[in-house]
Amino acid sequence: MGHLDNKTALVTGASSGIGLAIARRFAAEGATVYVTGRRKAELDAAVAKVGARGIAVQGDASNLDDLDRLYAEISERSGRLDVVVANAGVGDYGPLGAITEEEYERTTSINFKGTIFTVQKALPLLPSGASVILLSSSAALRAAPGLGVYAATKAAIRSLARTWAAELADRGIRVNALTPGPVETPGGDELRAAFPHDGHPDVAESAAPTPLGRPGRPEEVAATALYLAGDQSTFTTGAELLVDGGATQL
Template identity: 65%
Template sequence: MGQLEGKVALVTGGTTGIGLAVASRFATEGATVYLTGRRKTALDAAVEAVGAGTVGVQSDVSNLDDLDHLFATIKERSGRLDVVVANAGIADLARLGEITEEHYDRTFDINVKGTVFTVQKALPLLPDGASVIVLASTNASMGIEGMSVYSATKAADRNLARTWAAELAGRGIRVNAISPGPIETPGIRGLGASAQGEPQLADSLAAVIPLGRLGHADEVAAAAVFLASEESSFTTGAELFVDGGLVQV
């Protein structure tokens, strides 16, 4: 039996990168997985990749009507939700002088508003003892040029997880954050392209990580399995860094 046998899990932003890796690992560990994405083609491909029993629901986490549809679907099909992984997020480079209102609003709407209302609207489906996992970032603990807005959203996400852990402790619902460091994903490659230096970006990131390399999405997924499973039954309000030692050493 897998570590998540019989559990029902939701992974938002599950069509690529860390989200897809988490969804795949959850399915392997025996969970029924719901995953979301904004683009139907990518969503269909992710559902096929994760495997039988996976349910894809096209959804934008910053759109509350989409979230209502998502949780109505989960309620109708499964009746409960044991694990929520609030993973959906975006990261775009913009130095202070380049930040626009549209950049600010879009980043906060998806990364913070989306997290808040994903977890809020999941509450009626969460049994006592459920697990909520919020994807934060090492950027929340560092000052990275061009990443101020993104980093602010991830600092907010980390604090949301801490506060919700206190609010939901009476029901035994555990809320934890995972803060990945630089992970080899399409998102990292996209940032490199936007900075017109993809290979240089990857090399520069690897050079400052004590383990000397970028992380893999599967390594973040392993941390998510731990926090979703009974192995972490006495862990709540925590921030689990999966960063190769970047902000630890």
């Protein structure tokens, strides 16, 4: 028996990296898993890795029409949603003085607005005992020059987890923040490539060292997501669980 047998889960931004690893682990533990992503080809490849329990719904977490379409499909096919993982996110390099409006709008729309409405629009489908998991980042806890806007959105997500945990407690719905540190993902590789090598802090250097001597793996974050999603964490809400190899604490 799996830890999520007969559960229905949603993982946004699950085309690759941490989101895909979470979707695969949830499916392996018995859940029906809806996975979303903006690019169809990548999403189709991802759901093939999730397996027969995976259901792909193409869409952008920052587009409210896409979210309405997503939840209409979940409602029709499953009727409820036991786990929501608001994972969709982006990060653009932009130190103060070089932040563009386009980069600001993209980062805040997907990371912050997308998280808010992903959870708000899920509320009618969430029963008592449901678990909401918000993906934050260790960048919100450490100074990362060039990542100010990204870090601010992730700090806001941690704040939302506290507020929503209080607001939804009377419904028996738990809300927690899951905060990875440096993790080997395609998105992280793209961000490292964007950093200059002219004396500014290099993400490749700041991301690799941790007290454990290595970056994390998406599967290690997925294991913590499984804990938050399942019955082993029924007394955990409003918390922030760090999966960062000790980088923010040691």
